[in-house]
Amino acid sequence: MSVIIIAELSEKKIKKQSLEVISYGVALANQLGTDSIALVMGETVDNLSSLGKYGLKKVIHQQHTASMLSDNKLACRFIADVCTQEQAKVVVFSNSLLGKAVAPRLSVKLRAGLVTGAVKLPDTSNGFKVRKSVFSGKAFADVDILTPIKIISLNANAFEIIQQSDAVAEVVESSIEIGAGTLNIIETKKNEGNISLADADRVVSGGRGLKGPENWGMIxxxxxxxxAATACSRPVADSNWRPHHEHVGQTGVAISPNLYIAVGISGAIQHLAGVNRSKTIVVINSDPEAPFFKAADYGIVGDAFQVMPKIIEAVKNLG
Amino acid sequence: MKILVCISRTPDTTAKISFTNQNTTFNAEGVQWIINPYDEWYALVRAIELKEKDSTTIIHLINVGNNENEAIIRKALALGGDEAIRINSESNDPFFIAQQIAAVAKDGYDLVLTGKETIDHNGSSIGGMIAELLDANYISLATKLDIENGNAIVGREADGGEEKISAPFPLVVSCQKGMAEARIPNMRGIMAARTKPLKVAEAVQSESFTAVTGFDLPPAKAGVKLIPADTPELLVKLLREEAKAI
Structure with missing residues (x-):
């Protein structure tokens, strides 16, 4: 019996979101009185044993550098094999691109009920009830998983990373053959800008109030x-002031950073749906009636062109 | 090319979210129902655009729901679906729903399109489940879709960027922004939709893996703390010392 945790690499490092899901999986294993095992797919990295400090006893590494994200059929088959081998009781993913691609497949393959977008540990006192975010962050649903094996994907920033000790995890190289799929990746492209929106801990976002793309320097x-990563509202992306992948909101990217700063965004309900899971929200807008202020923790009613330079200076002076 | 587009019914994006029956049922009073925006704007409209390029393309729509869903199915037909099938069921278990769609999709469809998620359950799981049930490839969160030399050429969101993939059929794709431009039905479409076939079938036997037991609303925000516009540096101080966000 075990809790299998799917951890992801980026630039040879375990992603922050994966540290969250490791902490979640370890806590869940403790709750269920079972072991936790992390599964890492991708290029070899030498510090996997240090994941022991999050409470993991064992890490299984699979050297496979092709896109498991795209070839989710292969990733699913491999994870299913590990689950059988390790008698998985629960499998936890991040609710990431990989989680969204693979977890549903695995649900069918293992005949295991899946809840995506979990926000806390399940209530196992009577059944296996997982609280998840629904209605684009406007509500929660409690979902009971009825099957013997359960699969959960955890929302970003929903669970605190917990370091437990200086323990070292055992690292095992997987000997399972992955095989080849029928997909062919023609091209991969990195977005410009340094920090990807989905992983960003802080996000600074601009709206129509900035009047034009030439004013994005201050953002x-x-x-x-x-x-922080940069983002924008829908009208800004639709006017091609900023690339579409920066659009946050109901129909763009949904994010949940620690800090979201919205400049010149009025806060339409569709925009709020994409950002309302952010921990701290700051709104800067010249219109005191902007609906966004109702959803904000901090606000400045003022002209962004005058306020922003002073904020930038104050941040630079923080040291 | 035979395309099956999955259509879900969701509350309008501006609907007030509340619950009744001791928080076990969504309060539908005064709620406007729409086609799930991802299903409509991206999956369905892209299918229509593909048909406009190749008129031999056939677009069928599938919905799993009760007869109240027929208004949004007719709207999807007005936009450009050729015919529709409604599986008569009120289940909200993703596996049960995927089983229903897979049972239809295995009947000679090359391409199954879904939206990236519904805006009510935010599950993002039906597409992947259908693919596994069909033993087909699945490309999630796609932003582009074309057909070239008998293969699908799909652009998708990848970590910090994009991937372009060539995939054989049958294929399941979940669609998001970038895929197509939203459009509204025209009068000719609306008239034509009245006579397009809308079949109703009973659900096939299937297990349910999950059950929703209740809902809850997030606690209300404490209220905004306003900082005077002439001392914006105070914001930075509060973010560091009070919110501990920087």
């Missing part, structure tokens, strides 16, 4: 000073 400058 980028503040983002850079904060180590």
């Amino acid at each position: 980028e400058e503040l983002a850079q000073a904060l180590g």
